[in-house]
Amino acid sequence: MSSLTMTLPTSFPVARPQWRSHAGAAAATLALHAAVFGLLLHGWTPELSAPSQTQVLKTQLISLPTPTPAAEAVIEPEPTAVPEPLVETVIEEPQVDPQIEQQRLEQAELAYKRAEQERQVEEARVKEQQRAKQQRKEQLERERQERIEVERQQREAQRREQLAREEQQRQQAARAEAAAAAERARQAEAAAAASRQYLPIAKDAPDYPSRALDKGIEGTCTVSYSVNRQGRIENPKALEDCHPLFIRPSLTAAKSFRYQPRIVDGRAVTVPEVKNTFHYRIQ
Template identity: 45%
Template structure:
């Protein structure tokens, strides 16, 4: 910076003015030269040692945009001191690359396996239910078969019992009017003389006392055999039939008289 001082002409002579101007001019030149050297030194970048060679593996990774490095503004009044080189921040480790397609395939496979497990469990439940239904149907069929067999046995037993009762009743009924005294009729002499043989059927009623009432000849009977047959039937005696503790008559009792010459 140059500073010039002027004195009034009446107080200062002309001859010593070049000395004052020369000193001021030298000072200004020296200041300008020092400032130029300082600016030249600041404009030159410091020579850094070469970085060692390294193998870099590239990867498609989107890194965050680095923050801008602040540049110090030059100070006009005083030459700034040499600033230390700003350390370069190490990049943050890249996040792992996420393969969306692989994740989607993995999710689809997991869902498929889960669906297969659900379907398998459902099939197992249906199989067990079907087995239970089959067992229940088999049990019901077995019960129905046993019930049919029981009913058949009961029906057969009832039929046999009814037949036994019928036989017993028939036997009892037949015993009730079985003859206890029964005589053979006399062979007519005229039939003997003529060598006549034959049969005669007589129908009658056994009353409550066991006697024969109202005998009648039915069917084909030779006239010679009618009288002796009726007389013989009237002499029959029977055990009376008893119903509910009371003797009753039995109608339409038949007896066949056979006449044969010995």
């Protein structure tokens, strides 16, 4: 801040009339104010920053009583010059222009509003990012749960298919077993029926070969033959399991067999491949 200090003379000549001294003081004050006003007009502006120490010039204006006009002019002796008291001029700190202050406040308010808007925009952006991140996390969790559910359903479907296959295999095995059992029963029934149809009437035991008896040989011999329509034996032959000593007596005994003829559709038929096993044991 610039300050103006004017040094006044220590004394002013005092005119003989008292009104002249008052006029001089007034003129000096007016001149001082005019000088300050001129400086202000020529671009001198006080600094707005607060000084470390403000210099103050005090001005004291002394008003003298109005002289009473004398009826007659009295010539008084010239008094000795009395020094006038120092006149201190107080230059107050110029006030800040309200318009400039208002503009500064408006600019500060606009800057604050812009900063607040930017802060709100940043907060909104951060919240949007957090919301998007949370939505992405929830979506990933839903996808994970859906994937787990799909895998569970697939495993459940595979388990059901496995159980269905096992059940089908068991049913097939049961049907096959039932079919096999039925076939065995049918074959047994057929064999029983066939055996009933050509039951042996006479079966003589073979003679034990003396050579085998002397040597203590035991064994078996299976003979295959056909039963003709008369119930007699045709084409007897010994199979491979026969011991050579037991072949002849087995064939001789088989030829003596007599069967009841097999009847099919009311007629007797030949039964081929009838087998009979002879067991030779020494008692």
